[in-house]
Amino acid sequence: MSVNVRIPTILRTYTDGRAEVAAEGATLAEVIADLEKNHAGIAARVLDDQGRLRRFVNVYVNDDDVRFEQGLETATPDGAGVSIIPAVAGG
């Protein structure tokens, strides 16, 4: 499965400034692992030491917040858009 991942500004140092990169994986966990393979260091910014999504990171697969779905096990269909977004906005 190939997906497009939207990268927030504060992580673009890992993607040579690119706002969107391609990644492979059938689940979000696999997509993040593939991101790490091509952009070393990025996974540690998104996941904590226990391998969970950090508290202040929101991830969407298409329009769905993965916290309302299956978290890291959320399916990432071919062609899906994955957005990583800082959670500290708003209010």
Place this chain on the structure above:
Amino acid sequence: MRRVQTRRHSAHPEGQRERPVEVPATILPTARSWWGRCQFRLTAKRAVGKMRRKGLATMAVQTVETDASATDSHSLPVDLGPATALSCRECGERFELGPIFACSSCFGPLEVAYDLPLGDAEALRKQIEAGPDNIWRYAPLLPVPADVASKPSLNPGFTKLVKADNLARELGVTGGLYVKDDSGNPTHSFKDRVVAIAVEAARAFGFTTLSCSSTGNLAGAVGAAAARAGFRSCVFIPHDLEQGKVVMASVYGGDLVGIEGNYDDVNRFCSELIGDPLGEGWGFVNVNLRPYYGEGSKTLAYEICEQLGWEIPDQLVIPIASGSQLTKIDKGLKELIALGLVEDKPYKIFGAQAEGCSPVSTAFKAGHDVVRPQKPNTIAKSLAIGNPADGPYVLDIARRTGGAVEDVDDEQVVESIKLLAETEGIFAETAGGVTVGVTRKLIEAGLLDPALTTVVLNTGDGLKTLEAVAPTTGQSAVIRPNLDSFREAGLA
């Protein structure tokens, strides 16, 4: 984005905790060395180069000019008064002042750190009391330049603190009950406070367009402040807000965009826009200017204490949307204590939510340290944030101070709006109904002590949410224009 210095809290290494830790954002004046100031200048010059590469010419030029004009050791590249840096509330990492809002290491929220005017409390108190009747009287404690009061602004704040004796009798409060009525602000909500601070940050960073994600009140506050201060505005709201808020947000002439979705969808959209060339050069007051914006809520704490004769109330009941307001009121109270402006005494902070959007109260009552997002479904739309950014910190503050977080259903919200109106002549928006309703519920549960001084916040005007009470209000009778008809109606 450059790091100023790294400072981790040894007790809570990154990623190894469930609950937040409060890392002090403010350092004592003596802790900021000459070397530290030099580092500020060095990193600022690097930032200027980076800004130029990104095409933010205005921002770069402004920073260069400010830096070149620095003549003493206290001058900073960006003049935001006593603000010295941004500090990650999660891991303590520090960054130079700039339009950033999330820590590049752990995504934690950034907040403003200061060199506060510690020392002569009496002189500071007199300086504040001699200041203007708006939030700028507290300029020495805010991230704004010293001459802020001379700039075009809506000059919000110093709203009434109403001694609510009638409501107190109704609720059985004997220790003194006050309503901080922020409907008296220029656009009739507390949002004018936070936007006024964000405008100063937007000026400092060279933005020309102001924007935000909003549940309604903020959109109006940004539109009005932009009109007054000479910015373009383009704000984003859920498409189905109350008519009063839509009208108020659009009347000031800026662009108002309805998004097909709830507030969390709008917030997500704005967070994506900010990382796209489409949003480059925009100051989103509650996204990339959020660290500064949030500081405006501290003025609620300052005013309440000053209006009580420089005393901290025993208990405060505060509505929760993102949780930012509650956390900043707590920050303001702690600053007043540190500055010696008030006596250091315990206080309890209570949070109030609507049952239909109660992620924080649900977590509090379940004993959780993390907040699970919810899909909002409540008439209290100004509080309808299902994924509250500062929710974990609200939990921490409520527990630290001995307070609580509670919620009321929509029917109780409406009843409470009417109760406040009927007892005190204050017509609150739905958020005010939530705080009054939760206050009653907390008293009945024995969590809020009626024998202690209590301040309840009303953060907005009921005229903006007429739909909430319209079904249960109206004319007592319709009569012909003569005395017999009036007599027959039984209203004499």
